[in-house]
Amino acid sequence: MSAPVTERRADRARRSRAIWLGWLFAAPAVIMYATFVLRPLLLTVQYSLYDWNGIGASTWVGLDNYRRLLTDEDLSASILHAFELIIFFSGVPVILGLFVAATIRDIAQSRLAVVARTVLFLPQVIPLVAAGIMWSWLLSTTGTANELLSAVGLGDLTRAWLGDFGTALPAVGVIGAWVLVGLCTLLLLAGMSKIDPSLYEAARLDGAGPVREFLSITLPSLRQEIGVCVTVTVIAALASFDIVYIATQGGPGNATMVPGLEIYYLAFSEREVGMASALAVALIVLVLACVLPIQRLTRDGSR
Amino acid sequence: MAHGTTSRPLLTAITLATLLATVACSAPGSDASSADPNSSAAPATTATCGTAPITLKAYFETGFPLPKSLTEEFTKQHPNVTWDIREDQFAVITQNAPRVLADDPPDLMRLPQVSELVKDGLLKNLDGYAQTLGWTGWPASQLQQMRVGPDGRRGDGPLYAMGLNFSMTGVFYNKKLATQIGMTQPPATLAEFDTLLEKAKNAGVTPINQFNGGATGGLAFPLQNLMAAYGDAGAINNWIFQRSGATIDTPPNLQATQHLEKWIKSGFFAPDINSQDYATMMSRFIEGKNLFIFDGDWESGNLDKQMAGNVGFFLMPPAQAGGKQAAMSAPLTYGIGSKAKNADCAVFFLNWVATDQKARDIAVTVGGSHPMGPADAYMPAVKEGSVTAATLAAGAVIGQDNGAMDFIANATGAIYAKSWTPQLQKLAAGQQTPEALLAAVQKDYESQVKN
Numbered sequence: 001m002s003a004p005v006t007e008r009r010a011d012r013a014r015r016s017r018a019i020w021l022g023w024l025f026a027a028p029a030v031i032m033y034a035t036f037v038l039r040p041l042l043l044t045v046q047y048s049l050y051d052w053n054g055i056g057a058s059t060w061v062g063l064d065n066y067r068r069l070l071t072d073e074d075l076s077a078s079i080l081h082a083f084e085l086i087i088f089f090s091g092v093p094v095i096l097g098l099f100v101a102a103t104i105r106d107i108a109q110s111r112l113a114v115v116a117r118t119v120l121f122l123p124q125v126i127p128l129v130a131a132g133i134m135w136s137w138l139l140s141t142t143g144t145a146n147e148l149l150s151a152v153g154l155g156d157l158t159r160a161w162l163g164d165f166g167t168a169l170p171a172v173g174v175i176g177a178w179v180l181v182g183l184c185t186l187l188l189l190a191g192m193s194k195i196d197p198s199l200y201e202a203a204r205l206d207g208a209g210p211v212r213e214f215l216s217i218t219l220p221s222l223r224q225e226i227g228v229c230v231t232v233t234v235i236a237a238l239a240s241f242d243i244v245y246i247a248t249q250g251g252p253g254n255a256t257m258v259p260g261l262e263i264y265y266l267a268f269s270e271r272e273v274g275m276a277s278a279l280a281v282a283l284i285v286l287v288l289a290c291v292l293p294i295q296r297l298t299r300d301g302s303r
Numbered sequence: 304m305a306h307g308t309t310s311r312p313l314l315t316a317i318t319l320a321t322l323l324a325t326v327a328c329s330a331p332g333s334d335a336s337s338a339d340p341n342s343s344a345a346p347a348t349t350a351t352c353g354t355a356p357i358t359l360k361a362y363f364e365t366g367f368p369l370p371k372s373l374t375e376e377f378t379k380q381h382p383n384v385t386w387d388i389r390e391d392q393f394a395v396i397t398q399n400a401p402r403v404l405a406d407d408p409p410d411l412m413r414l415p416q417v418s419e420l421v422k423d424g425l426l427k428n429l430d431g432y433a434q435t436l437g438w439t440g441w442p443a444s445q446l447q448q449m450r451v452g453p454d455g456r457r458g459d460g461p462l463y464a465m466g467l468n469f470s471m472t473g474v475f476y477n478k479k480l481a482t483q484i485g486m487t488q489p490p491a492t493l494a495e496f497d498t499l500l501e502k503a504k505n506a507g508v509t510p511i512n513q514f515n516g517g518a519t520g521g522l523a524f525p526l527q528n529l530m531a532a533y534g535d536a537g538a539i540n541n542w543i544f545q546r547s548g549a550t551i552d553t554p555p556n557l558q559a560t561q562h563l564e565k566w567i568k569s570g571f572f573a574p575d576i577n578s579q580d581y582a583t584m585m586s587r588f589i590e591g592k593n594l595f596i597f598d599g600d601w602e603s604g605n606l607d608k609q610m611a612g613n614v615g616f617f618l619m620p621p622a623q624a625g626g627k628q629a630a631m632s633a634p635l636t637y638g639i640g641s642k643a644k645n646a647d648c649a650v651f652f653l654n655w656v657a658t659d660q661k662a663r664d665i666a667v668t669v670g671g672s673h674p675m676g677p678a679d680a681y682m683p684a685v686k687e688g689s690v691t692a693a694t695l696a697a698g699a700v701i702g703q704d705n706g707a708m709d710f711i712a713n714a715t716g717a718i719y720a721k722s723w724t725p726q727l728q729k730l731a732a733g734q735q736t737p738e739a740l741l742a743a744v745q746k747d748y749e750s751q752v753k754n
Binding site for chain 2: 043046047050052053054055056057058060140141159160161162163164165248249250251252253254265268269270271273
């Protein structure tokens with residue numbers, strides 16, 4: 001009677017020791033994560049409930065900062081701009097990436113494929129700041145973009161692309177698309193290499209052309225990779241900062257103001273740490289609200 | 304398995320709760336030590352560096368050689384003083400100023416707009432020094448912008464900073480292009496200025512390049528000049544210093560803004576000003592691509608070097624012939640942290656900059672601007688016909704007309720980035736009317752001043 005009991009007790013002791021040992025091993029990571037991720041996150045939530053300039057005394061204002069977020073046109077406009085950027089940061093790279101990846105796969109054996117892959121991925125290696133500076137030269141009044149337009153007789157279209165109210169935001173979007181196309185292409189290519197070649201063979205025997213093949217085999221098989229691409233690029237669009245900061249700094253007249261930049265200005269120029277924190281919290285919620293459905297959509301039905 | 308699934312959420316919850324408890328137990332920034340107004344209220348009075356070796360910790364703006372030249376000369380004359388200098392761009396200094404002054408106060412620091420720093424008790428009150436060193440006998444306008452009242456309003460109250468020199472703004476022009484369009488002398492009235500702009504445009508010369516792109520609203524330069532041509536410089540200063548009841552939305556200011564709009568619509572500015580940054584404006588002007596820029600004498604030395612003999616300067620002409628002239632003029636502000644260790648020596652340095660003959664030479668030849676100090680103090684000789692000579696002479700005119708103004712961009716900490724810059728960019732793009740521009744700026748101003 002007593003033998004199994006002691007055995008069970010010993011067993012439980014062993015198991016709890018194992019658990020504590022596990023926590024011990026995890027401790028360095030947990031402590032780092034708690035100190036540098038969770039604590040700042042919670043502090044941000046706390047700051048968002050105060051009116052505080054970062055140095056002096058703070059005043060409790062409850063949800064006032066969030067209320068202002070909904071009523072202040074400048075702040076809500078910046079969020080709309082971020083959504084507009086999704087077209088350029090996600091839509092263009094994913095669609096273009098699919099097209100390019102399919103093309104490269106077709107010529108996979110040739111040297112051209114290697115060159116194309118490298119060239120397309122290069123923007124990922126270049127620091128975003130350098131990319132931003134380079135593009136602001138290309139898009140300036142005397143830049144290559146306008147010279148090309150003039151050369152083909154479209155001189156009337158030339159303008160300061162980043163300084164024009166109508167074109168500044170799309171121009172910033174183009175820079176983002178240029179950066180992200182390579183990443184999407186590479187991810188999608190990796191996904192394509194996992195597709196069983198016999199599927200294509202079978203389709204071809206059934207008389208499918210390249211378009212049918214793409215729609216019926218390639219696209220469905222890439223569901224997860226497309227999910228990753230969309231997730232990463234949507235986050236890049238909503239949390240964009242560096243490209244905008246370098247290319248336009250939010251100008252002209254707030255036409256390219258995005259939440260990331262607004263948070264930075266609020267916190268460090270206007271010294272409204274509370275308001276900046278509230279916008280940051282709202283941005284986190286927004287990103288999660290966009291990304292979680294995408295994750296669910298692409299995970300379900302993949303099996 | 305069961306054990307794991309029940310305890311993991313529990314542990315997570317405990318961890319989060321503990322963290323929340325540790326971070327949320329006190330309101331942010333409520334420790335009284337940094338905000339104690341008395342820490343800076345008792346001014347010391349003996350400004351000296353003594354004879355023992357001493358190292359001054361300084362925080363300067365990068366890209367401008369003046370402060371470093373001055374510190375080198377100072378060490379030559381006072382070998383017991385050495386320097387530990389940190390440099391950053393002005394935008395970085397603006398963002399860092401409160402934190403640096405609170406955590407790691409330098410003995411001497413280039414300052415952005417001072418009122419909020421004073422409200423937080425971060426700057427040393429220099430009134431005691433000013434009394435004993437005789438700064439109070441200098442022209443009052445030199446120090447006015449650095450005086451801050453208890454509520455953060457500038458213009459009077461204790462002195463919280465000091466200038467290395469003070470700048471003068473106006474219109475620089477390319478002499479060769481000026482001759483080309485038949486401009487023989489600077490315009491005497493606003494109407495004459497308009498005619499010159501028209502002539503330049505008709506001759507195929509870009510009349511004005513002005514930085515107004517990205518986070519810059521350089522149209523504030525011509526706008527404020529026009530405001531002072533149509534109205535009174537004192538009223539503009541009252542608005543900048545946050546005097547009660549002051550408004551920017553006045554009839555003369557509306558006329559000025561309409562005038563600026565007329566310039567924009569007539570094509571007197573380069574078409575791409577909304578994508579021009581400061582460096583682009585300067586390089587185009589130096590390359591001779593346009594006739595005028597609105598800028599300040601901190602460029603005098605640079606322009607005398609790069610466009611020797613080919614660059615002139617005039618103050619914005621008045622609306623009527625013989626009217627009073629005004630210009631934006633501001634000290635190159637340096638301050639001392641309220642908890643700085645070597646404040647006495649830093650003040651001694653600032654006084655030396657204004658009074659030592661060698662230092663005044665450096666202020667003009669390296670800095671290009673007028674030195675601080677008594678009205679009758681020694682003035683270094685400058686080359687005749689140089690733009691430095693022209694800007695220094697303009698300073699005398701402004702002194703006579705009592706026309707020195709601070710910048711409208713300095714009225715509050717956020718007014719430039721939040722209001723002037725986007726509004727002026729909209730005006731340049733034809734997306735804003737002068738009436739709505741002034742109303743919008745005034746509305747932002749009021750909400751910022753209330754805070």
